Amino acid sequence: MTTLxxxxxxxxxxxxxxxxxxxxxxxxxxxxxWVRLAVPLIFGITILIVWQMTVRTLDVPKxxxxxxxxxxxxxxxxxxxxxxxxxxxxLRGAFxxxxxxxxxxxxxxxxxxxxPGLGRGLMPVASFMAALPIVGTAPIFVMWYGFGWxxxxxxxxxxVFFPMLVNIVAGLQDTTxxxxxxxxxxxxxxxxxxxxxxxPAALPFIFNGLKISSTLAMIxxxxxxFFGSPTEGVGFxxxxxxxLLKLDMVWSAILVGALAGSVTYALxxxxxxxxxxxxxxxxx
Numbered sequence: 091m092t093t094l095x096x097x098x099x100x101x102x103x104x105x106x107x108x109x110x111x112x113x114x115x116x117x118x119x120x121x122x123x124w125v126r127l128a129v130p131l132i133f134g135i136t137i138l139i140v141w142q143m144t145v146r147t148l149d150v151p152k153x154x155x156x157x158x159x160x161x162x163x164x165x166x167x168x169x170x171x172x173x174x175x176x177x178x179x180x181l182r183g184a185f186x187x188x189x190x191x192x193x194x195x196x197x198x199x200x201x202x203x204x205x206p207g208l209g210r211g212l213m214p215v216a217s218f219m220a221a222l223p224i225v226g227t228a229p230i231f232v233m234w235y236g237f238g239w240x241x242x243x244x245x246x247x248x249x250v251f252f253p254m255l256v257n258i259v260a261g262l263q264d265t266t267x268x269x270x271x272x273x274x275x276x277x278x279x280x281x282x283x284x285x286x287x288x289x290p291a292a293l294p295f296i297f298n299g300l301k302i303s304s305t306l307a308m309i310x311x312x313x314x315x316f317f318g319s320p321t322e323g324v325g326f327x328x329x330x331x332x333x334l335l336k337l338d339m340v341w342s343a344i345l346v347g348a349l350a351g352s353v354t355y356a357l358x359x360x361x362x363x364x365x366x367x368x369x370x371x372x373x374x
Contacts, residue, residue: 187246257299261292
């Protein structure tokens with residue numbers, strides 16, 4: 091009973107901020123741009139405040155769950171180290187693997203589209219690659235490519251190849267027979283039709299695959315570092331700090347990965363809106 095009474099302020103704060111979100115979104119408020127920005131911010135702030143108050147009220151040990159203020163202090167106090175981890179894992183491992191996997195999927199998708207018979211053999215292989223468990227493939231790639239970022243990029247390539255391939259193949263098939271016939275009446279060959287009609291039509295599918303694959307790339311690069319890494323990297327930091335019971339550093343490293351994934355997703359969405367403004371999904 092004492093614990094429940096102590097948690098009453100936490101409940102009051104949560105209900106108050108929840109009511110604020112409901113008030114902002116009521117009566118068509120969700121259509122206002124500033125409301126669409128404010129609501130997720132308020133929701134995130136609500137989680138942080140409730141987390142902070144609960145940990146302090148219940149006196150939760152730091153080795154079990156540190157407070158957000160402790161995580162923020164650890165993050166800000168180790169910015170140089172966090173930046174090094176970001177460069178090693180995200181810029182080198184995740185982004186390079188995402189780029190290579192996307193380009194490889196695009197090349198294979200064009201081959202499948204040009205020679206449909208290849209799809210019967212390549213698609214099952216790609217599906218098999220997607221089903222490979224990362225905890226099994228990561229140690230193998232570390233043995234092949236060493237402890238540097240190259241082995242993490244290889245893991246990311248395997249993880250993102252299949253979702254990108256499926257989306258690009260579906261996008262290339264999205265044009266209608268009438269549109270393709272129109273290109274033929276203009277004496278356009280396969281490659282001209284591909285570049286002028288089919289690839290532009292496939293852009294919404296490609297961006298959809300990129301948004302899915304960007305998250306997979308972060309996860310793949312971080313998890314791969316658990317099986318071998320130099321003395322830096324988000325995955326290495328999580329593993330090493332967890333062994334030392336420095337949970338504030340563990341959460342700081344998690345924050346680096348989460349921020350990188352969120353910013354990457356937002357950037358891809360922003361580019362998608364600018365490039366595919368003509369698509370019905372982007373028109374208000």
